[in-house]
Amino acid sequence: MARENLSKIAYKTLQQGKSIAGLAHKEISSRIMNFILPDSELSEFNLDKNLLIKIQNSMDTLRDEDWTDAEKNIYPMKLLFDEPWLRYLTQYPKIWFDMPNIWNRRRKEQYDDLPKSIDKDNYPKYYLRNFHHQTDGYLSDFSASIYDLQVDILFNGSADAMRRRIIKPLKEGLINFSDRKKSSIKIVDVATGSGRTLKQLRYAFPEEKIKGIDLSGSYLKEASRYLSDIDGDLIELIKGNAEELPFENNSIQAITCVYLFHELPRTIREKVLKEFFRVLERKGTLVIADSIQITDSPDFIEIMENFYKTFHEPFYCDYIKDDMNYKIKEIGFNKVKSNSFFMTKVWSAIK
Numbered sequence: 001m002a003r004e005n006l007s008k009i010a011y012k013t014l015q016q017g018k019s020i021a022g023l024a025h026k027e028i029s030s031r032i033m034n035f036i037l038p039d040s041e042l043s044e045f046n047l048d049k050n051l052l053i054k055i056q057n058s059m060d061t062l063r064d065e066d067w068t069d070a071e072k073n074i075y076p077m078k079l080l081f082d083e084p085w086l087r088y089l090t091q092y093p094k095i096w097f098d099m100p101n102i103w104n105r106r107r108k109e110q111y112d113d114l115p116k117s118i119d120k121d122n123y124p125k126y127y128l129r130n131f132h133h134q135t136d137g138y139l140s141d142f143s144a145s146i147y148d149l150q151v152d153i154l155f156n157g158s159a160d161a162m163r164r165r166i167i168k169p170l171k172e173g174l175i176n177f178s179d180r181k182k183s184s185i186k187i188v189d190v191a192t193g194s195g196r197t198l199k200q201l202r203y204a205f206p207e208e209k210i211k212g213i214d215l216s217g218s219y220l221k222e223a224s225r226y227l228s229d230i231d232g233d234l235i236e237l238i239k240g241n242a243e244e245l246p247f248e249n250n251s252i253q254a255i256t257c258v259y260l261f262h263e264l265p266r267t268i269r270e271k272v273l274k275e276f277f278r279v280l281e282r283k284g285t286l287v288i289a290d291s292i293q294i295t296d297s298p299d300f301i302e303i304m305e306n307f308y309k310t311f312h313e314p315f316y317c318d319y320i321k322d323d324m325n326y327k328i329k330e331i332g333f334n335k336v337k338s339n340s341f342f343m344t345k346v347w348s349a350i351k
């Protein structure tokens with residue numbers, strides 16, 4: 001019991017430390033930016049005290065949820081302490097080195113500053129941009145090499161705790177196939193990025209077949225490096241488009257998708273949901289995690305608005321008002337549920 005309490009204190013302390021580090025980084029970098037580019041007309045966002053308290057409470061609830069799920073063995077406790085410190089150590093200087101480029105792009109409102117070497121015909125138009133003003137968009141090894149830490153800083157160190165919110169509904173949904181051998185169950189993580197969700201999934205589902213798919217070859221290479229020394233069976237990485245998944249009709253038992261939908265235009269969101277429906281087997285599970293939305297997180301409207309004003313996120317303003325529950329049901333999914341945790345909303349549904 002005492003050991004358990006100590007572990008919980010250690011977990012909370014680790015998360016609080018990450019949160020302070022993330023906030024400190026954002027404060028220092030925005031001060032430097034305002035000093036260097038005083039005329040940049042970039043919105044200055046000051047959190048008022050009440051909002052800060054709400055953010056703090058919401059992060060505490062997320063951590064409690066994370067701890068409880070691990071305690072209930074929904075995923076191994078070790079995931080809560082799994083931080084790639086060495087990786088972060090190499091990523092952090094690169095983030096500082098890259099910052100002036102990001103500020104410049106923001107100031108000039110330059111959104112199509114992509115590597116010359118890419119073949120634009122291979123990607124959808126909405127994808128060919130510098131989301132978040134990030135260097136090379138999603139289309140270079142450099143971008144892939146710093147993405148993880150950028151996201152963790154953005155979410156004050158709680159990105160993985162939010163990603164793990166998909167695991168419980170996924171486990172509940174996969175009960176529909178509990179009469180089958182686990183090794184025959186296929187879980188596909190769509191828009192998998194640099195592999196963070198895949199690692200959480202591999203530890204929570206050690207026997208199932210896990211595949212990750214993404215449009216960016218560079219991000220998949222990064223995922224391959226990140227996942228190369230984890231325990232368990234190999235994870236398959238596939239370069240492909242969420243709009244046209246390389247799977248047969250009714251062939252997949254579960255699909256997860258983390259932080260993709262806010263980067264898609266409305267019509268493509270629908271197309272991708274239909275594609276998920278097509279490849280899922282009957283009784284298969286869909287679990288989506290993405291940004292919170294206005295209807296269920298009105299307290300955080302200011303944060304959502306600031307997000308699309310500060311970062312280049314052209315589809316976000318529409319996304320936060322999009323009735324995804326309705327869309328998911330309309331396509332044919334049943335048992336549609338949604339729940340918000342700090343800055344992330346999770347939907348689950350059954351085909």
Ligand SMILES: C[S@@+](CC[C@H](N)C(=O)[O-])C[C@H]1O[C@@H](n2cnc3c(N)ncnc32)[C@H](O)[C@@H]1O
Nearest residue numbers: 138191192193214215216219240241242258259
């Ligand atoms: C915000 S990142 C999220 C990555 C990852 N799921 C995570 O949790 O960090 C969005 C990812 O979606 C990928 N992506 C965007 N549009 C896509 C599409 N149409 N098909 C497949 N992947 C796509 C990008 O390459 C990028 O890796």
